[in-house]
Amino acid sequence: MSSNEKLSIGQKKKLDRKLAKLQHVLKKESGATSSPNPTKNLAICNAGLVSGLTEEIIYEHFSQLGNLTDITLLPGKSCSFLSYDSLESSIKAYETFNGKLNIAQDNKAIYLLYVDQIPYLNDQRIWGELPPGLILLEDFISIEEENMLLNLCSFDAQPMKHRLVKHFGYEFRYDINNVDKDKPMSETLPVETNFLWSKLQQKFKPDQLTINHYTPGQGIPHHIDTHSAFEDPIICLSLSSPIIMEFKNNDKHLCFLLPQRSLLIMSEESRYDWTHGIVPRKFDIIPNNSGQGFTCLKRGTRVSFTFRKVLQGSCQCNYKSKCDSYNDIEDNVALELEAMHVHKVYNNIADHFSDTRHKPWPNVLEFVQSFAYGDILIDVGCGNGKYLGINQKIFTIGCDRSMGLIDICRQRQYEGFIGDCLSVPLKNSSADGAISIAVIHHLATEQRRLKALREMVRVLKPGGRALVYVWAHNQINNEKKSSYIMQDRKNRKVTQMDKLVTGQVDVPLQNGNVTLPVHNNRSNFQAKDVLVPWKLKDKNETTFLRFYHVFEENELEQMCQKIDNIQILKSYYDQGNWCVIFGKI
């Protein structure tokens, strides 16, 4: 039946009977009371969110008959509501669509009733309030400047499911929600955007720009821009059409209008703790200034420029529960994690690992050779013993957690025993020197790493010296890539496993799971606690994941400062490692 056909008397009676029944259903379902006389408010009695109805579909049809002022869908209900600004439009919609329009998933016609009031949606949406730390600067640029920036957008954009995007400076990868920090793009930020920063007294110097292009009906899902990817703040310039942006944090839900030509500065809490998003729809329902009723605002095409500064290192925010740089690994979890992703792995890869470790690093060699005839040096975490035989004048003993690696040391006629760096089986003050090269970064908590340092101090004689190497989070120092990154073999084929293991993995443990990112080998680290793949050269290319805590600049020094009876003699960066030489007082 087409919607403008008049109903026969029989059909009218049938419709009335149906509506009389639905009154009760509606009351029970939503609490709304139907009105015998026409009102500006209509209930769709038999279709709602559960039957696949959306605000969008309602808007699409009902806005053809007048100005809508509200659309309300109740979660989990099979009824919905709408309001017009005039009684006339509401009557027109009632007569045109009742028992005729087919818009729900069940392929049945919808039934309409007038209601006195639309039920209050139990949603804590607050209008116009901004989250803490957020600044909105209206009329930030002129119409001429807006046009100039819009002219920059005639490019080939990347089509996303819900919008078009284009990146400058660094590509934002939606698969890892991060940028490749060591792969800047050749296309840097357009110089035409530089004038913006003089308006902010040059306080902000972005190196990454994402342009989002939204046609009506498109949006962006709720998200927090990855903490470890960008510094604070994040700045969005809105062009071409206003839009409603939403911020959520726990049960708080704030909505406000981003006017055309406004600048949004997301900082601190609003940047780190709240999600932001734009609901994909063709209109926005905005409360009237008077505080009474709503207005449906038709969306136009909106273009936004999001400016960010790529963060080198890891995030130091105080919003740990939302922070990908922070891992709250508990002690009992740490034990299991190390057992599985350090000890077991080194036993399994011992031979292959040893084959790749021949050449002593020059600075370590120099340190070991600085000891005098007859001195005792302990190598905590000696691996295959590559530093054990390099100074014939001294007595060097190795100690490692891995039986496989100690076996290799013995085959090479070195002195080595199985021992844990957290309780080295040596007497207090028994060694003149100690080295720990690439060991304590395998411990999963700061407490345990500190304990390992204290253990080295304990076995040292007063006046003794120790050298510690740990992997650095930042593999590029003074714009020089470490050899670890440089080893990117030209024809290294990307295997299925490489693809499979990048991203986050759940490590199932008896004492609670931890989720850790798997590091993409030979690239800069994206997080402080990571699993680093080791691929065996067997037929199956079996891959093992080793746990690492990679160190920030000064992190190792700061730990040393917590130990009373030592003095830092030297600290430096060496090939992707942070290094400290300390002396026991």
Ligand SMILES: O=C(O)CCC(=O)C(=O)O
């Ligand atoms: O379009 C906007 O204003 C926001 C874009 C955004 O949140 C993002 O790209 O992360």
Ligand SMILES: [Fe+2]
């Ligand atoms: Fe964002």
Ligand SMILES: [Zn+2]
């Ligand atoms: Zn953070």
